Amino acid sequence: xxxxxxxxxxxxxxxxxxxxxxxxxxxxxxxxxxxxxxxxxxxxxxxxxxxxxxxxxxxxxxxxxxxxxxxxxxxxxxxxxxxxxxxxxxxxxxxxxxxxxxxxxxxxxxxxxxxxxxxxxxxxxxxxxxxxxxxxxxxxxxxxxxxxxxxxxxxxxxxxxxxxxxxxxxxxxxxxxxxxxxxxxxxxxxxxxxxxxxxxxxxxxxxxxxxxxxxxxxxxxxxxxxxxxxxxxxxxxxxxxxxxxxxxxxxxxxxxxxxxxxxxxxxxxxxxxxxxxxxxxxxxxxxxxxxxxxxxxxxxxxxxxxxxxxxxxxxx
Amino acid sequence: xxxxxxxxxxxxxxxxxxxxxxxxxxxxxxxxxxxxxxxxxxxxxxxxxxxxxxxxxxxxxxxxxxxxxxxxxxxxxxxxxxxxxxxxxxxxxxxxxxxxxxxxxxxxxxxxxxxxxxxxxxxxxxxxxxxxxxxxxxxxxxxxxxxxxxxxxxxxxxxxxxxxxxxxxxxxxxxxxxxxxxxxxxxxxxxxxxxxxxxxxxxxxxxxxxxxxxxxxxxxxxxxxxxxxxxxxxxxxxxxxxxxxxxxxxxxxxxxxxxxxxxxxxxxxxxxxxxxxxxxxxxxxxxxxxxxxxxxxxxxxxxxxxxxxxxxxxxxxxxxxxxxxxxxxxxxxxxxxxxxxxxxxxxxxxxxxxxxxxxxxxxxxxxxxxxxxxxxxxxxxxxxxxxxxxxxxxxxxxxxxxxxxxxxxxxxxxxxxxxxxxxxxxxxxxxxxx
Numbered sequence: 083x084x085x086x087x088x089x090x091x092x093x094x095x096x097x098x099x100x101x102x103x104x105x106x107x108x109x110x111x112x113x114x115x116x117x118x119x120x121x122x123x124x125x126x127x128x129x130x131x132x133x134x135x136x137x138x139x140x141x142x143x144x145x146x147x148x149x150x151x152x153x154x155x156x157x158x159x160x161x162x163x164x165x166x167x168x169x170x171x172x173x174x175x176x177x178x179x180x181x182x183x184x185x186x187x188x189x190x191x192x193x194x195x196x197x198x199x200x201x202x203x204x205x206x207x208x209x210x211x212x213x214x215x216x217x218x219x220x221x222x223x224x225x226x227x228x229x230x231x232x233x234x235x236x237x238x239x240x241x242x243x244x245x246x247x248x249x250x251x252x253x254x255x256x257x258x259x260x261x262x263x264x265x266x267x268x269x270x271x272x273x274x275x276x277x278x279x280x281x282x283x284x285x286x287x288x289x290x291x292x293x294x295x296x297x298x299x300x301x302x303x304x305x306x307x308x309x310x311x312x313x314x315x316x317x318x319x320x321x322x323x324x325x326x327x328x329x330x331x332x333x334x335x336x337x338x339x340x341x342x343x344x345x346x347x348x349x350x351x352x353x354x355x356x357x358x359x360x361x362x363x364x365x366x367x368x369x370x371x372x373x374x375x376x377x378x379x380x381x382x383x384x385x386x387x388x389x390x391x392x393x394x395x396x397x398x
Numbered sequence: 399x400x401x402x403x404x405x406x407x408x409x410x411x412x413x414x415x416x417x418x419x420x421x422x423x424x425x426x427x428x429x430x431x432x433x434x435x436x437x438x439x440x441x442x443x444x445x446x447x448x449x450x451x452x453x454x455x456x457x458x459x460x461x462x463x464x465x466x467x468x469x470x471x472x473x474x475x476x477x478x479x480x481x482x483x484x485x486x487x488x489x490x491x492x493x494x495x496x497x498x499x500x501x502x503x504x505x506x507x508x509x510x511x512x513x514x515x516x517x518x519x520x521x522x523x524x525x526x527x528x529x530x531x532x533x534x535x536x537x538x539x540x541x542x543x544x545x546x547x548x549x550x551x552x553x554x555x556x557x558x559x560x561x562x563x564x565x566x567x568x569x570x571x572x573x574x575x576x577x578x579x580x581x582x583x584x585x586x587x588x589x590x591x592x593x594x595x596x597x598x599x600x601x602x603x604x605x606x607x608x609x610x611x612x613x614x615x616x617x618x619x620x621x622x623x624x625x626x627x628x629x630x631x632x633x634x635x636x637x638x639x640x641x642x643x644x645x646x647x648x649x650x651x652x653x654x655x656x657x658x659x660x661x662x663x664x665x666x667x668x669x670x671x672x673x674x675x676x677x678x679x680x681x682x683x684x685x686x687x688x689x690x691x692x693x694x695x696x697x698x699x700x701x702x703x704x705x706x707x708x709x710x711x712x713x714x715x716x717x718x719x720x721x722x723x724x725x726x727x728x729x730x731x732x733x734x735x736x737x738x739x740x741x742x743x744x745x746x747x748x749x750x751x752x753x754x755x756x757x758x759x760x761x762x763x764x765x766x767x768x769x770x771x772x773x774x775x776x777x778x779x780x781x782x783x784x785x786x787x788x789x790x791x792x793x794x795x796x797x798x799x800x801x802x803x804x805x806x807x808x809x810x811x812x813x814x815x816x817x818x819x820x821x822x823x824x825x826x827x828x829x830x831x832x
Contacts, residue, residue, distance in 0.1 A: 116535065164721065171724045173535065174471050178677060179720045181670070185713035193710065193775055306546050306666075313539060371554040378546030385540045386528055 085216040090339045091332065096224050098331025099231035100293065103286030104304060105311040105323045106238060107279025113318020113394075114255050114275055116173060117165070120180040122283055123305035124187040128153050129284025130291025130300065131191060134202040142205035150284040157280030161273045184301065191298045200296040227289045234282065238320050251275060255318050256395075310377040314384050316394020325392055330380070334373055342369040424685075425599070432591045436584055445583045447699045449655045452590035453648050454695050456597045458675045458687035460644035463601060465673075466681035467610065468637040469617030470530070471538045474545030475645055475672055477525065478518040480664025481548070482646025484559060485517030486510050486653045490567035497571045507572040507580055511593050511650030518646015519639055526638035531631055533620065545669050552661040564660030567653065580654070590651050597644050602684060604640065613637045674712070678719050680726020689728050706776065707768050745828035749821040756813035763806025770798060 108122045129149050136145035160183065168175045203209075204223045211219030242248035253261040254271045262268045294300060311330055315322030345355045345365040355365040384391060435448055457479055464470040493504030505513065529540040552559040559565070569580045580586050604610050615623040616630045623630050653659055662668060671694065679690020694712075701708040723730050737743060743750065766786060773784045774793045783790040791798040 118535065118538065164717075168721055168724075174465075175720050175724050177471065177535075177538070178673070179717060181673070182713050182717040182720060185670075186710060186717060189707075189710040189713055193707070193772060196776065302666075306542065309539065309542060367554060374550040375547060375554060378543045378550060381543035382528070382540055382547060385536055385543065386531075389532070389536055 085218075086339055088215060089218070090335050092220065092224075094332030094335035095328070096227060096293070096331070097335055098328040099228055100286055100290045101304075101307065101311050101331055102324050102327035103231055103234060103290070104283050104308045105315065105327055106234070106320055107282035108308055109312045109315060109318055109320065109323045110251070110255075110275055111279045112312055114251075114258075115165075115169075115176070115272060117176045117180065118309065119279075120177070120305065121160075121183040121187060122180075122280070123301040123303075123308055124184045125153050125157060125280040126283040126287040126290065126304060127191060127296075127298070127301040128156070128187065129287025130202065130296045131195060131200070131287075132284070133288040133291065134200050134296055137202070137205075142207075146285075146288055149288050150281040153284035153287075154277040154281030158273055158277035160280075161276035165276070166269060166273075184305070188298055188301060195298070197298055200291075202291050202296040204292045223292065227293060230285070230289060234285070235320070235324055238282075242320065307377050310381040313381055314391055316391030319391070319393040319395070322391055322393030330377055333376060337369045337373045337376060340369055343367055425595075429595065432594075433588075436587060442583060443699070445587050446655070447695060449583065449587045449590045449651075450699070451692050451695045452587070452594040453651045453655065454672070454675060454691035455688050456594050456651065457645055457648035457672050458679070458691040459598055459601050459684075460641045460648065461672045461676045462681055462684075462687040463604070463613075463637055463641040463644070465676060466683075466686070467605060467617065468613040468634055470533060470634060470638065472541040472669070473538055473666075473673070474541035474543075474548075474669050475641075476666075476668035477545050477548045477664055478522055478642035478645040479649040479652070479668065479672075480552075480659070480661075481521045482514035482518035482649030483653050483659045483663045484565065484649075485646075486514035486650035487565045487567050487659045488558075489513045490569070490572070490653055491565070493573070494567055494571045497573060503573055506575045507569060507654065508575045508589065510654060511647045514650025514653065515643045515647035518649060519643040522639040522642025522646075526635050526642065530634040530638050533616075533630075533634060545664070545666055549661060549665045552664050559661060560659075562661065564658055566658050568657055569654055583655075586655055590655065593647060593651055597647050598688075601644060605684065609633065609636060674716050678716060678726060680728035680730075680732075682725055683728045683732065686726045686728040690726065693727070705769065705772075707772050710768060711765075742825075742828075746821060746824040749817065749824040753813060753817040753821050756809050756817045758809070760806055760809030760813060763802055763804075763809055766798075766802035767806060770802060 104123065104126050108119060111117065111119050111122070132152055133142075133145040133149035136148055140148070164179060164183070165176060168179045208221075208223045208226050210222050212222040212225050213220055240248075242252060250261060250266055250271060253264075254266070254268055254275075258268050261271070290304075291300070294303075307330065311323060311326045314329065315324070315326035343366050348355050348365070359365065432452075436445055439445065439448060457475075461472070461475050464472050464475070489505050489510055490507075493507070493510075496502035496504040525544050529537055529544065532540075553562065569586065572580070574580065578585055580589065612623065612628055612633045615626075616628070616633045620630045623633070649659075649663065652663065672691075675690040675694040676687040677690070678693065679688065680686030697708065697712060701711065705711070719726060725733065769786060770784070770791070770793045774780045777784075781792060781794045783792050786798070793799070
């Protein structure tokens with residue numbers, strides 16, 4: 083039992099950290115522009131594919147830095163020549179633009195790499211067990227992912243709270259007109275934030291592509307979950323995104339690793355739900371099958387009961 | 399707005415009868431086209447495509463009741479389509495059993511779409527009550543959550559949804575109100591047409607009711623609508639429920655045409671597709687989603703056979719519409735028509751033709767590049783010659799690439815740096831002369 087809990091916690095922490103890498107950029111973009119960037123997970127995917135391709139020539143460590151920069155540059159181009167252009171038509175076209183972009187990016191990835199998963203592996207220098215718990219080895223790569231995510235959180239926190247650039251970004255988040263009146267080029271700030279956010283997502287992709295699978299469906303897999311994290315955490319809040327990622331990550335991992343159904347609650351009180359009960363399927367529903375439902379349930383409940391999320395300052 | 403002005407103009411010009419003619423002729427034309435379509439598109443594949451078009455038209459129109467009329471952007475409209483389809487499928491299966499056992503009459507096949515509609519309405523009431531309290535991004539996010547919720551649970555509750563295999567029924571062991579056999583796909587097509595017309599007319603009339611006008615008011619200026627004394631939340635809720643009802647009807651028709659329903663019917667992809675269809679057509683016009691739906695289904699069923707890259711074209715078309723023509727294809731056509739009627743084309747005809755030609759040349763180059771890329775990157779043997787429009791080319795040599803890129807660059811360059819300035823100058827001169 084303890085073994086299951088410890089490992090679920092570790093894996094949940096890892097999954098949560100990967101979610102945080104994706105959602106930290108999105109929460110900044112979402113909070114600043116009010117745009118749900120549907121293509122955000124696509125940039126995560128591009129990060130994985132770019133890192134894979136570069137890794138073939140330069141090795142993993144160079145790709146770890148270069149791929150996010152390249153994707154960030156791409157993000158800047160998208161903001162400058164795409165989003166800014168549709169911005170004048172209002173929020174809905176902006177949203178639809180990113181929606182279409184997600185389609186096109188996925189299709190381009192299919193074009194260049196095909197539909198089969200890539201053979202994208204961790205570097206040999208990280209391919210060893212770091213420590214063992216209960217007789218099971220824990221791979222060093224997972225700890226490496228955790229370290230990167232924590233470094234990213236600290237870096238982001240310092241950038242936003244302690245530097246002048248962070249001050250301007252925060253100002254643009256809440257009062258773009260005022261920041262503009264003070265002589266800052268707000269559209270350019272938007273572009274930089276968008277580029278930065280997509281680069282963070284790509285960094286998540288570089289390690290996430292190894293941890294999960296690098297295939298064209300990976301953006302679609304992560305996309306909706308990342309929205310859940312951003313809404314639950316609160317728009318524009320980095321600590322909120324961290325907490326929400328942890329909650330979702332650990333919750334999903336736990337639900338998958340325990341065998342539980344609502345009927346178990348009845349059993350604790352000595353009541354067995356009859357199998358021919360009208361809601362028997364609901365009561366006997368396995369927790370592993372509930373797992374994919376949970377994030378969306380959380381999303382809907384959050385939006386209904388607490389639209390500003392855990393740490394958000396204003397409503398979605 | 400334009401229809402209102404036209405109505406007024408017509409009323410001034412002469413009497414009520416003329417208004418009816420003005421209002422009715424598009425419907426009559428559409429009816430004739432729909433009835434005659436199977437004589438032109440007569441193969442089995444084509445008739446199935448026509449039926450799918452009818453379904454998609456109803457679905458896209460119901461979607462536009464939200465997006466176009468009420469300003470509610472939904473990413474989960476397939477939920478009401480799909481749940482309506484599932485309930486209709488259960489009704490169909492119940493009828494199949496009753497007829498095969500000889501124990502009962504079941505539900506007449508013509509009324510099964512109505513069952514789907516009522517189911518859609520029911521789920522619309524449930525989900526609408528929680529999601530229409532707010533508009534804007536919150537509504538969009540809740541709709542996204544609901545579609546995720548329903549799609550994920552469709553695989554969990556196998557009893558109702560039939561798991562990954564989905565549910566089957568058939569349209570042969572049923573009773574008909576009019577004694578018609580629906581085993582042939584052509585008869586189902588006419589059933590779809592009949593229902594599509596009923597639904598389309600109902601949705602058109604709903605736009606003209608006080609509720610329809612209030613929905614526009616709530617879309618454009620919710621605060622003012624509130625000051626006038628309307629409950630904006632209630633208006634959104636009612637529009638949402640009605641829209642879910644018509645989506646359910648489309649779902650019921652889907653069951654009759656396909657005779658199978660799987661979890662795809664409630665999912666993200668279909669929700670995205672109806673959004674694409676409505677937006678590409680133009681959400682500001684009643685006709686927009688109709689044209690969009692027909693185009694999307696046509697591209698899906700024919701372009702996918704011609705080109706591997708059809709999804710890419712689809713995405714590029716959508717982005718193009720969002721970026722350069724937010725009014726949609728019908729919007730562009732309408733704008734050009736108004737421009738033409740007011741004499742805006744005078745003196746610019748040559749420049750306009752030049753612009754169109756340049757754009758088409760650029761498009762040709764783009765298609766060549768995309769097709770050759772697909773062949774080069776995806777084919778087992780890229781050096782095998784591929785047929786590109788009229789010529790066979792070998793994509794491993796440089797010549798076809800250079801020619802394609804040259805065509806694309808020439809078209810785009812001519813459009814941006816020569817044709818567009820020319821059109822602007824021509825328009826200025828023509829405007830100056832007036």
